[in-house]
Structures are given as C-alpha cells and as structure tokens.
Amino acid sequence: MSEKNRDGKRTARERLAVERDKQKAAEKRRRTLIVGASVVCILGLAAVIGVIAANSGKSKSSAKAGPVVAPSGAQGKDSLAIPVGKDGAKSTLTIWEDMRCPACQAFEVAYRPTLHQLADAGKLRIEYHLVRLIDGNLGGTGSLRGANAVACAQDAGKFRDYHDVLYMNQPKETDDAFADNAKLIGLAGKVSGLVTPAFQKCVNDGTHDSWVNKSNKAFQAGGFTGTPTVLLGGKNIYEDQTMTPAKLKQMVEAANH
Numbered sequence: 001m002s003e004k005n006r007d008g009k010r011t012a013r014e015r016l017a018v019e020r021d022k023q024k025a026a027e028k029r030r031r032t033l034i035v036g037a038s039v040v041c042i043l044g045l046a047a048v049i050g051v052i053a054a055n056s057g058k059s060k061s062s063a064k065a066g067p068v069v070a071p072s073g074a075q076g077k078d079s080l081a082i083p084v085g086k087d088g089a090k091s092t093l094t095i096w097e098d099m100r101c102p103a104c105q106a107f108e109v110a111y112r113p114t115l116h117q118l119a120d121a122g123k124l125r126i127e128y129h130l131v132r133l134i135d136g137n138l139g140g141t142g143s144l145r146g147a148n149a150v151a152c153a154q155d156a157g158k159f160r161d162y163h164d165v166l167y168m169n170q171p172k173e174t175d176d177a178f179a180d181n182a183k184l185i186g187l188a189g190k191v192s193g194l195v196t197p198a199f200q201k202c203v204n205d206g207t208h209d210s211w212v213n214k215s216n217k218a219f220q221a222g223g224f225t226g227t228p229t230v231l232l233g234g235k236n237i238y239e240d241q242t243m244t245p246a247k248l249k250q251m252v253e254a255a256n257h
Contacts, residue, residue: 099146
C-alpha cells in the first residue's frame with residue numbers, strides 16, 4: 001500500500017472519529033435539553049392548572065383529614081422539615097421534593113454522592129420537605145403515599161436509606177405505582193431492619209398524610225414553582241445553569257473555612 005493511501009485511510013479514520021465525537025456531544029446536549037424541557041413542561045402544566053390542582057389537593061386531603069402527625073425528629077416551622085446531617089453544620093441545603101417527580105430523581109442521582117459525603121463530614125445539613133405536586137398535575141396519590149412512607153421511615157431512623165431506595169426505583173411519572181402501599185413496603189425490604197409491624201402500620205394507616213398535605217400547602221404558600229426546589233442559604237441553586245455537584249461541594253467547603 002502506498003504512503004498516500006495509508007495517509008488517506010488515516011485521515012478518513014480521524015474524520016470518522018471526530019464525527020463520532022460530535023454525535024456523542026450532540027446526543028448529550030439533546031438529553032440535557034430533553035431533561036430541561038420535561039422540567040419546563042411540568043412547571044408549565046402546574047402553572048396552567050395550578051388552581052385546579054390546588055383545589056383537587058384540598059378535596060383529597062379533606063377526604064382523609066386527620067391530625068397532623070409530624071415524623072420523629074422533624075424540625076423547622078410547623079415541624080415540616082426532615083433533617084439529615086448535623087445540626088451544627090455551617091451550610092444548610094433545603095430541598096422541596098416530590099417522590100413521583102422525575103426531575104427530583106435526576107437531581108438525586110447526580111448529587112446524592114456529594115450530599116452524602118458533605119453531610120457525613122458534618123459540613124452540610126439537609127432539610128427535606130415533601131410535596132405532592134405530581135398528584136395534583138396528573139392525578140393519583142403516589143406522591144402522597146410515597147411521602148408518607150418516607151416519613152414513616154424517618155420514624156424508624158432510616159429516612160435517608162429508604163428515600164434513596166424510592167428514587168432508585170421510581171416509576172415513570174405517569175405510572176402511579178407508588179400509590180400502592182404494598183409496593184412501598186416491598187421496596188422497604190431493601191433497607192435492613194425497616195420492615196417492622198410499626199412501619200407497615202404507619203404506611204397502611206397513612207399516619208403522616210395530613211402532615212404531607214400541610215407541607216404541600218407550605219410549598220404553595222412559599223411561591224415555589226416546581227420541584228425540585230433546592231435552596232442553599234435561601235438561594236435557589238437549582239435555577240443556576242452552571243451548578244454542578246463539584247461547584248456545590250466547593251461552595252460548602254468554602255463556608256467551612
């Protein structure tokens with residue numbers, strides 16, 4: 001084979017490699033846009049039918065109205081926050097989440113290792129607030145049932161592990177699988193020691209349903225537009241397009257010096 005032919009083939013391979021890299025980059029951008037669009041669609045839907053959703057949520061909550069029972073260790077105003085991490089941490093991250101929300105799952109998957117690391121190091125305290133935005137938008141009770149179940153796990157001292165399990169096994173947004181208490185209890189089997197008679201009774205009785213509904217009203221009253229809403233020191237960092245787990249870690253580390 002002549003040197004010229006070899007050079008030609010090498011150039012062709014290089015062009016193919018460049019093209020493949022371009023396609024990968026385009027695919028990555030496409031996936032990012034899809035995620036962003038889905039978040040916008042959810043928020044758009046919530047904005048359009050917000051009044052209907054709010055009224056729907058009220059009717060559902062009144063149907064099962066009961067005493068507001070906050071989970072063990074809940075803190076903050078009206079005891080609506082489930083804390084993870086040390087009270088003395090210099091940085092506090094406030095997260096408003098819906099157990100059915102795919103954008104919340106995307107956030108959890110991307111940030112979970114960093115959040116665990118910072119919380120375990122005593123540098124970050126996380127306050128989880130549970131809402132039922134998707135129940136209002138798409139109908140069903142999976143957001144409520146899932147939130148009640150993780151509150152029951154908080155009673156058992158196993159909130160974080162079970163919270164992570166539910167997001168790792170989250171059904172599609174349109175599939176209200178979390179409305180099934182038996183499924184939620186089945187997934188609890190992935191957390192050592194969580195499935196006890198007390199936990200099962202808490203899940204099946206909807207012990208914290210009214211607490212979840214109260215948290216949802218606080219979310220609406222706060223003027224938040226979608227989930228997840230992630231606040232660091234009161235600033236919504238989820239809206240920051242440049243935010244990454246590494247950047248969040250850097251901000252928390254800086255606060256600890």
